[in-house]
Amino acid sequence: MTYQITIHPSGHTFIAENDETVLQAALRADFPLSYGCRNGACGTCKGKIIQGTVDFGRYDKDTLTEIEKLAGMALFCCATPLSEIIIECREISAIQHIKIKIMPCRVHKLERVSSNVMVISLKLPHSERLQFLSGQYIDILMKNGKRRSFSIANAPHNDEFLQLHVRNYPGGAFTEHAFTDMKEKDILRFEGPFGTFFLRENSDKPIIFVASGTGFAPIKSILEHKFYMINAQNDQRQIVLYWGARTKTDLYLAKLAGQWQEEHKNFTFIPVLSEALPTDNWEGRSGLVHQAVLEDFESLAGYQVYACGSSVMVKAARRDFINLRDLPENEFFSDTFTPSV
Numbered sequence: 001m002t003y004q005i006t007i008h009p010s011g012h013t014f015i016a017e018n019d020e021t022v023l024q025a026a027l028r029a030d031f032p033l034s035y036g037c038r039n040g041a042c043g044t045c046k047g048k049i050i051q052g053t054v055d056f057g058r059y060d061k062d063t064l065t066e067i068e069k070l071a072g073m074a075l076f077c078c079a080t081p082l083s084e085i086i087i088e089c090r091e092i093s094a095i096q097h098i099k100i101k102i103m104p105c106r107v108h109k110l111e112r113v114s115s116n117v118m119v120i121s122l123k124l125p126h127s128e129r130l131q132f133l134s135g136q137y138i139d140i141l142m143k144n145g146k147r148r149s150f151s152i153a154n155a156p157h158n159d160e161f162l163q164l165h166v167r168n169y170p171g172g173a174f175t176e177h178a179f180t181d182m183k184e185k186d187i188l189r190f191e192g193p194f195g196t197f198f199l200r201e202n203s204d205k206p207i208i209f210v211a212s213g214t215g216f217a218p219i220k221s222i223l224e225h226k227f228y229m230i231n232a233q234n235d236q237r238q239i240v241l242y243w244g245a246r247t248k249t250d251l252y253l254a255k256l257a258g259q260w261q262e263e264h265k266n267f268t269f270i271p272v273l274s275e276a277l278p279t280d281n282w283e284g285r286s287g288l289v290h291q292a293v294l295e296d297f298e299s300l301a302g303y304q305v306y307a308c309g310s311s312v313m314v315k316a317a318r319r320d321f322i323n324l325r326d327l328p329e330n331e332f333f334s335d336t337f338t339p340s341v
């Protein structure tokens with residue numbers, strides 16, 4: 001069965017084919033909605049069903065509660081229509097003309113930047129480029145049919161190679177391979193770009209970035225692009241980056257962030273360690289990274305926050321910044337590195 005979907009308030013309509021989720025149909029019809037993980041875990045695609053019925057699909061029960069379902073909410077990356085439906089949500093026109101493609105690529109370089117993190121540079125076929133917005137991610141398509149998402153860490157203006165920052169999960173289907181037998185010149189396939197975690201340029205509010213671990217990757221892409229544009233546009237929006245990790249070596253590109261701070265007077269870098277080792281001789285900030293933001297700001301009412309990394313960090317940041325520091329809900333943007341299902 002095919003069903004018509006109407007977006008409120010824009011009035012845009014499109015058709016969902018057999019078993020297509022609302023998000024898949026919207027992306028195919030070029031009416032992108034806000035989304036992240038595409039597997040019912042992060043909550044970025046949550047919106048309201050104003051009319052009609054859906055199959056809610058498989059999703060994380062903490063991400064969409066029974067109370068929210070009763071109030072008409074659904075996760076559009078999992079929900080498939082069972083009738084014509086009207087949904088309420090914002091459309092994300094910035095990615096409207098960016099084509100999602102499946103492409104081959106070659107592993108150009110593997111750099112182990114810490115015991116836990118591999119930087120993988122991928123080379124696209126000769127004369128091909130991937131159009132993407134800073135902050136978006138790709139899915140590596142594995143030979144066994146599984147896919148794994150990784151944020152693009154380079155900026156679009158510097159796109160000879162796609163850079164990924166891959167954290168090791170012992171026993172992980174993809175990461176164990178990346179840390180043991182992946183070699184330079186290996187051929188991979190990927191699909192992308194995906195996601196709506198990008199810098200909202202239509203605001204002049206100061207920006208707070210909060211990263212945990214390899215959550216630094218998309219923020220690196222956004223910042224490198226922003227610094228490139230600042231040089232071109234003399235834009236002086238204030239930016240603070242809080243980057244949290246366990247130990248000093250887990251802040252695998254701290255030197256680069258420190259260099260940005262020296263080069264850009266509107267940028268501040270605050271590294272935060274939660275489990276510094278005695279050998280780290282750490283004199284910087286300690287504790288949880290989102291707590292450091294709470295300590296530094298009495299109010300976030302006039303800010304935009306971009307948080308990326310572990311689910312625990314992103315959830316805590318969202319909850320506390322909105323409830324305790326008056327951050328407007330629509331000024332919190334996030335990309336959650338949820339495990340694949």
Ligand SMILES: Cc1cc2nc3c(=O)[nH]c(=O)nc-3n(C[C@H](O)[C@H](O)[C@H](O)COP(=O)(O)OP(=O)(O)OC[C@H]3O[C@@H](n4cnc5c(N)ncnc54)[C@H](O)[C@@H]3O)c2cc1C
Pocket residue numbers: 036037137148149150151152164165166167168169170171172173174175176195214215217218335336337338339340
């Ligand atoms: C939108 C998006 C962007 C992402 N970007 C990045 C990125 O730039 N860099 C990066 O390192 N990772 C990123 N991830 C996470 C990545 O996609 C994989 O989940 C991760 O690499 C593990 O894959 P795996 O096949 O090695 O492990 P799996 O075989 O999937 O899992 C192995 C074990 O590790 C646990 N595990 C797996 N992933 C996670 C996780 N994310 N958090 C907690 N436990 C986990 C599993 O529960 C399981 O016990 C992103 C995820 C999403 C949804």
Ligand code: FES
Pocket residue numbers: 035036037038039040041042043044045046063075076077078
């Ligand atoms: S829950 Fe739908 S995109 Fe993450």
